[in-house]
Amino acid sequence: MTSSLDIRLNLTFPDFDVDLDLSLPGQGVTALYGQSGSGKTTCLRCIAGLEAAARGYISINGQVWQDTSTRLFVPPYKRALGYVFQEASLFEHLTVRGNLDFGLKRVAPAERRVDLEQATTLLGIDHLLARRPDKLSGGERQRVGIARALLTSPRLLLLDEPLAALDAPRKAEILPYLERLHAELEIPMVYVSHSQDEVARLADHLVLLDGGRALASGPIGETLARLDLPLAMGDDAGVVIEGVVDAYDKAYQLVTVRIPHSDLTLRVAHSAVATGRGLRFKVQARDVSLSLQAEDHSSILNRLPVTVVSEAAADNAAHVLVRLDAAGTPLLARITRYSRDQLHLRAGQQLWAQIKSVAVLA
Numbered sequence: 001m002t003s004s005l006d007i008r009l010n011l012t013f014p015d016f017d018v019d020l021d022l023s024l025p026g027q028g029v030t031a032l033y034g035q036s037g038s039g040k041t042t043c044l045r046c047i048a049g050l051e052a053a054a055r056g057y058i059s060i061n062g063q064v065w066q067d068t069s070t071r072l073f074v075p076p077y078k079r080a081l082g083y084v085f086q087e088a089s090l091f092e093h094l095t096v097r098g099n100l101d102f103g104l105k106r107v108a109p110a111e112r113r114v115d116l117e118q119a120t121t122l123l124g125i126d127h128l129l130a131r132r133p134d135k136l137s138g139g140e141r142q143r144v145g146i147a148r149a150l151l152t153s154p155r156l157l158l159l160d161e162p163l164a165a166l167d168a169p170r171k172a173e174i175l176p177y178l179e180r181l182h183a184e185l186e187i188p189m190v191y192v193s194h195s196q197d198e199v200a201r202l203a204d205h206l207v208l209l210d211g212g213r214a215l216a217s218g219p220i221g222e223t224l225a226r227l228d229l230p231l232a233m234g235d236d237a238g239v240v241i242e243g244v245v246d247a248y249d250k251a252y253q254l255v256t257v258r259i260p261h262s263d264l265t266l267r268v269a270h271s272a273v274a275t276g277r278g279l280r281f282k283v284q285a286r287d288v289s290l291s292l293q294a295e296d297h298s299s300i301l302n303r304l305p306v307t308v309v310s311e312a313a314a315d316n317a318a319h320v321l322v323r324l325d326a327a328g329t330p331l332l333a334r335i336t337r338y339s340r341d342q343l344h345l346r347a348g349q350q351l352w353a354q355i356k357s358v359a360v361l362a
Helices: 040-048 096-104 116-123 138-150 168-184 196-202 220-224 337-343
Strands: 004-013 016-025 029-033 055-060 063-067 081-084 156-160 189-193 205-210 213-219 238-249 254-258 265-269 278-284 288-291 302-313 319-326 329-336 350-355
Touching (some): 004 040, 016 205, 016 213, 029 040, 040 055, 040 081, 040 156, 040 189, 081 138, 096 116, 096 138, 116 138, 116 168, 138 168, 168 196, 189 196, 205 220, 213 220, 220 238, 238 265, 238 329, 254 278, 265 278, 265 302, 288 329, 302 329
Parallel strands (some): 081 156, 156 189
Antiparallel strands (some): 004 016, 004 055, 055 063, 205 213, 238 254, 238 278, 302 319, 302 350, 319 329
C-alpha cells in the first residue's frame, strides 16, 4: 500500500485562491502552518470532504477520496477520518462516556482499531467518564473530543487548531497528551496551527502556507532552519532537534542529550528521562551566541563546535540570522550586525555556538 498523503487542490473564492500540490508522509504528524487566511482550514475541509475543490485529487495512503478527473467524490461520512475542531463540540446532554460511545458506534466492532480503554488511557480521561461536559475544564473537553475522534478508528486524524481556544495553562496540560498520541499510535495526523512552538513540539513534517500556496514543504528540522523563509524572521525562530538521552543528573536535574549522528551532546534542564529514549527539543535562534573560542569558565553549559553555512538579514535592521552546521545538524543564531562584523563571520568559518541549558525547550 502506498504510504503518502497526496493532495492537489484548486479552489477559487471571490477574494482568495487556493492552489496546492502536496505529497506528504503517510505517517507521523504533518503541520499546516501559516497566518490566518493562508488556506490551512480550507485545505483541511477539502481533505474531510466538507469543501469540494473545483479541481482536486486526494489520496490517503492509497485510498482515493476525490478525483475530479474521474468525477469521484467520496462523501464525508464515508471517509475514514477523525476531525477535531477548535471547540470540542460535545453533546451537552450526554456524559463523557455517552460522547465517546457516539464515536465508537460509528465503526463496526470487527473494524475497530482503537478501543474505549485505549482512548481514555491515552488521553487521561478515565476518571471523567461519568461527568457531563459542563463539569469539564476547557482542556478536559478537548481531550474528550480527541478521544471521540480516535474511537472512529480513523485512517487519518485532522486537528484544526485544537489548542487555539485554550489559555496557556490548558495548552500546557493537553500538549503532552498530543505527544503521546504521536508516539503510541500509527494514525497519521494533519495538524493546523499558527503557533510555531506547537508545531515544533509535535510535527515531523511542515507545510508553510501563505496566500493559498505552499511556500515550503519538508521535514520539520530542515524547514525551520531555512533562512529564505519567513519562519526564520520571527522572535520564536529556531530549530528542532531529535536527540537521544545519554544520561540524567538527578542532583542537578539535567538531561544529557546526544545530537543525531554525532558525538555532540547538549545538557537540558528537564525531569528524569530514561537513557536511550528519544527527546525532542527546540533551540531558539535568539538563545544561541557565537564565540571564536570555547569559553570554559562560564555559566553557559552547552558549547558546540559549528561551521558557518550562510547568513541573512533579519526583520530587525540591527540583527542578522546565521545558519550553522553542528556535525550535520542545523542551528540558527540571531546576533547583532556589530557582533557579526567583530567576529568577521564568513561561510565555512569554524567557531563555537553557546546555548544556555535553561533556554532549551524540551
